[in-house]
Amino acid sequence: MTSSQQFEQALRAADLRVTRPRIAVLAAVHEHPHADTDAIIGAVREALPEVSHQAVYDSLRALTEAGLVRRIQPSRSVARYEARIGDNHHHVVCRSCGTIADVDCAVGEVPCLTAENDHGFVIDEAEVIYWGICPDCAHADS
Amino acid sequence: MTSSQQFEQALRAADLRVTRPRIAVLAAVHEHPHADTDAIIGAVREALPEVSHQAVYDSLRALTEAGLVRRIQPSRSVARYEARIGDNHHHVVCRSCGTIADVDCAVGEVPCLTAENDHGFVIDEAEVIYWGICPDCAHADS
C-alpha cells in the first residue's frame, strides 16, 4: 500500500513543499500509469474536487523536475506521466489506439547508451519507444 | 545534386500527384534536416512565395505517409522532418538548445527491436532518442 504518508515523505525527501494537490497528483500518477494530464486532473478531483488545472500542471512540472515522476510524450500524443522511475524501462506504443505498455530493455541495464558517433554530445539518457499494434487492435482488424 | 526532377520522380514513384508545393517541400526537407514546420514554410517560400502554410502542412503529411520523409518529435518540441529514411538511424537531442543530430545505432542494423516482454504487441519500429548536452551548450555553461 502506497499511503499518503509515503508520498509526503517522498516530497520532503525531494525538498518540495508538501501540499494536498501534490500528494493527490503523485497518488494519481501512481494509480494511473501513462495517464495524460486530463486524466490526472480527473483523478485528482476525486479527492480534491476544487483543484485548478493549473495546480495540476504546476505539480506535474515540480514532480517531474524533482524526478518523482517521469514525463513521456510519444509523437502525436499529449504528455503522459508515470511513476516507475530509475529502472531504465521503455515503452511500446500502439499506432492504432495509442495505448502504452512498459517493456524492460532487451539489451541490458543501459541500452544503446553508447552511440557510435555522439557528435560531442554528453549523453545522459537513451529513450526507446517501440511502435506497433497492440493485441486488441490486431484482433479488431482481422 | 538532388534536382527537382529527382523529387518529381520520387513523388510519382510514391503515387503522389506532382505539385510545386510538394516538390519544394521535399527539397526543403532535404536541404534542412530536422527543420520544423515553420522553417520549412520559410524555405519553401523562397521558391514559391505564395504557398499557404496549409499546403505545407498537407504536403508534409502526404510525404510522411508515403514514407518520403520522416517526422520526428522529441518531447516538448514541435514536429520536425528529415529526409534520411530507411537506414535505422537515431537522434541525439540537446536538452538545453534542442539541437538534433543524427547517430547511427551502436547495436546494429535493427537495434533493440526485440523487447523482452512485448505484451503481445506486433512491433515494427524502435525509435531511440538520446538526451544530453551539445558541445556548444556545454561550452556556454563552463
Place this chain on the structure above:
DNA sequence: ACTGCTTTCTTGACTCATTCAAGAAAGCGG
C-alpha cells in the same frame, strides 16, 4: 502557537502549432 517570507494555488486570459472547412485551382487519365 504566531509572524513573516516564500512558494504554491486560483482564476482567467492568452499563445501558437496544428487542424478543419468551403470553395477555387491544378493534376492527370482518357
Place this chain on the structure above:
DNA sequence: CCGCTTTCTTGAATGAGTCAAGAAAGCAGT
C-alpha cells in the same frame, strides 16, 4: 482538351499548455 479527383487558398477554430496577478497555504524562526 474534358471531366473527375486531389490539392491549394483563405480564414476560422481547436486545444494542450503557459502566463500573470492576487489570494492562500507551507514552513523556518521566534
